[in-house]
Amino acid sequence: MDLQGKTALSGIKVKLHDMSLRDGMHAKQHQISLDEMVSIATALDEAGMPLIEVTHGDGLGGSSLNYGFPAHTDEEYLSAVIPKMKNAKISALQLPGIGTLDHLRMAKDVGVSCIRVATHCTEADVSEQHIGMSAKMEMDTVGFLMMAHMVSPEKILEQAKLMEHYGANCIYMTDSAGYMLPAEVTEKIGLLRSELNANTEIGFHGHHNLAMGIANSLAAIEAGAARIDGSVAGLGAGAGNTPLEVFVAVLDRMGVESGVDLYKIMDVAEDRVVPIMDQPIRLDRDALTLGYAGVYSSFLLFAKRAEAKYGIQARDILVELGRRGTVGGQEDMIEDLALTMAKEKGLI
Numbered sequence: 001m002d003l004q005g006k007t008a009l010s011g012i013k014v015k016l017h018d019m020s021l022r023d024g025m026h027a028k029q030h031q032i033s034l035d036e037m038v039s040i041a042t043a044l045d046e047a048g049m050p051l052i053e054v055t056h057g058d059g060l061g062g063s064s065l066n067y068g069f070p071a072h073t074d075e076e077y078l079s080a081v082i083p084k085m086k087n088a089k090i091s092a093l094q095l096p097g098i099g100t101l102d103h104l105r106m107a108k109d110v111g112v113s114c115i116r117v118a119t120h121c122t123e124a125d126v127s128e129q130h131i132g133m134s135a136k137m138e139m140d141t142v143g144f145l146m147m148a149h150m151v152s153p154e155k156i157l158e159q160a161k162l163m164e165h166y167g168a169n170c171i172y173m174t175d176s177a178g179y180m181l182p183a184e185v186t187e188k189i190g191l192l193r194s195e196l197n198a199n200t201e202i203g204f205h206g207h208h209n210l211a212m213g214i215a216n217s218l219a220a221i222e223a224g225a226a227r228i229d230g231s232v233a234g235l236g237a238g239a240g241n242t243p244l245e246v247f248v249a250v251l252d253r254m255g256v257e258s259g260v261d262l263y264k265i266m267d268v269a270e271d272r273v274v275p276i277m278d279q280p281i282r283l284d285r286d287a288l289t290l291g292y293a294g295v296y297s298s299f300l301l302f303a304k305r306a307e308a309k310y311g312i313q314a315r316d317i318l319v320e321l322g323r324r325g326t327v328g329g330q331e332d333m334i335e336d337l338a339l340t341m342a343k344e345k346g347l348i
């Protein structure tokens, strides 16, 4: 049975980038074992996934009281996975201020091919050193602008141009809160595509907090994005990332070439990723609140833990975090806020 119809995207090629073993680390409180990492990464490689990200959820050097201590160091994870890859390239995320240039050198030494330097969407200027060094080491160098719903298309473009100028060969527009609707993705990616250098690739990283992961990723491709992030079975922060096995099925139906085998990636989801989940990745009321209120997806488990500790509903904490315009890096404010709210309510 021919399941494909001809669509406006037929024949387009897109590069998928798996986040299960990096963004998924948030959902696993950074406790994925080495065996689980290797088992999922080798199955993804076998399925034809071209790029796989591996590190602490908050990138190289994320291991800390603020972000959470992982089961293993980044170097241990990377050194376990990279030698097992037949075709897939491994990327590492790096947030300046968390990851250092020494982490970057370590990543290069153990065989990481792609460095993604992430900053808040108004702070690209802090990425100059990291992007510059990664480009100098001739790595695939990506600038990753987080919480991109908080600013105008023109601001995103201004920040993207800085990253491009520092040496990034690809710029990501990142919907960290899963807040965006397709029209916003179209506008922002479209502006980047028309104004950045023609040989600079554009990427999109979505979260599924309003169930828009697939629709937003399609809008991004239509507007000119060549790389799309997602994670198998959606294993990622909040309601997870764009679920890759679903996205591959949709791309197949649309005639878009991803090079990923649909049945094999379905099996990775079912047989390897779902069994390691601590809780089902689903749009519960708290994950939905992230998307509705525009809150950083990694805050979800922090808010749930604060609810358990102080008796304030995670939803109320998240709404207040959104109202205050908090961004990644302010994880310590969550407990502080819950404590204040509990005192105001006379709970403690």
Ligand SMILES: C[C@H](O)CC(=O)C(=O)O
Residues within 6 Å of the ligand: 023, 057, 058, 059, 118, 146, 147, 174, 175, 176, 177, 205, 237, 297, 298, 328
């Ligand atoms: C450090 C964050 O988890 C990066 C990311 O995946 C996002 O902003 O979304």
Ligand SMILES: [Mn+2]
Residues within 6 Å of the ligand: 023, 176, 205, 207, 236, 237, 297
């Ligand atoms: Mn993310």
